[in-house]
Amino acid sequence: MASFGAGNSNKLTDPNPNKSFEVAQPPDDSVSSLSFSPKANFLVATSWDNQVRCWEIVRNGNNLGSTPKASISHDQPVLCSTWKDDGTTVFSGGCDKQAKMWSLASGGQPMTVAVHDASIKEIAWIPEMSLLVTGSLDRTLKYWDTRQSNPVHSQQLPDRCYALSVRHPLMVVGTADRNLVVFNLQNPQTEYKRIISPLKFQTRCVTAFPDQQGFLVGSIEGRVGVHHLDDAKQSKNFTFKCHRDTSTNEIYSVNSLSFHPVHHTFTTAGSDGAFNFWDKDSKQRLKAMNRCSQPIPCSTFNNDGSIYAYSSCYDWSKGAENHNPATAKAYIFLHLPQEAEVKAKPKAPTGRK
Known part of the structure; x- marks a missing residue:
């Protein structure tokens, strides 16, 4: 499908052209993941500076404030984070090949709850199973009961895990070599389906549809694929271009x-x-936001969708030689989505009877 709004250009000098709220005391290096508590407005960020940080976000009318609450350290850069569904506990994983569990309520020390043979790239809590799942560059997925030191199950992947999304019972894993592996978590030890990505280049991100009927996949080549799992709905699959400077x-x-x-x-x-708002069902871009002066490597909504958090920082896409830590500042911004940006517009009549 042709792009439904491919990109916008501006002079990239403004770190905050959308006048978003800036989170206080951001990380000292690039941000690798953002995750909101499912219960309250606590935001966690992981970073290449080996830290996991938590802020309390307070809303007062149309203003947002942020207060740093706590932080923990890994031995190496941290790549991913997630919350337990009750909002008490944070999980994080990274280049030290470990996942740590950290109880915010007790203020206790983090515990190592998962170990891989290579960096942990993705992590998710599955409330319906009371298990943690970790995806690694060692080409495995592992499921963990956090009270036990050994995984409940280890699943071989076709290649390194790059992306993962869970909406029970659906789990989608994107690996190197454009593999997309779909699992039905009611039978997690068997692949439900394996698909080669509809996008021609490396997978960067995946997210399962809220109704568990399919998923979105994004690639390094400024394109998104909309994929339905039901063979009868294959005609609804399409790809579109985005994040391009025309x-x-x-x-x-x-x-x-x-x-x-x-x-x-x-x-x-x-x-x-840039970040953009889209409606897949009407194939419309709802809103294009102004481009920040640095890449956006990660973003997330809070639990009710009233706050959208995004980071603006160097994303390592041009290697270490193009990174100057002395001048590169990492930002975390908070945007208050307007209804017109996030609510689907009514479908236009086709004129057919």
């Missing part, structure tokens, strides 16, 4: 995909520094 023909990675928890529209965020 004035220079530059193409940027799609780094983050997030469904709105109420309206089930979604956002894309990319290395062009």
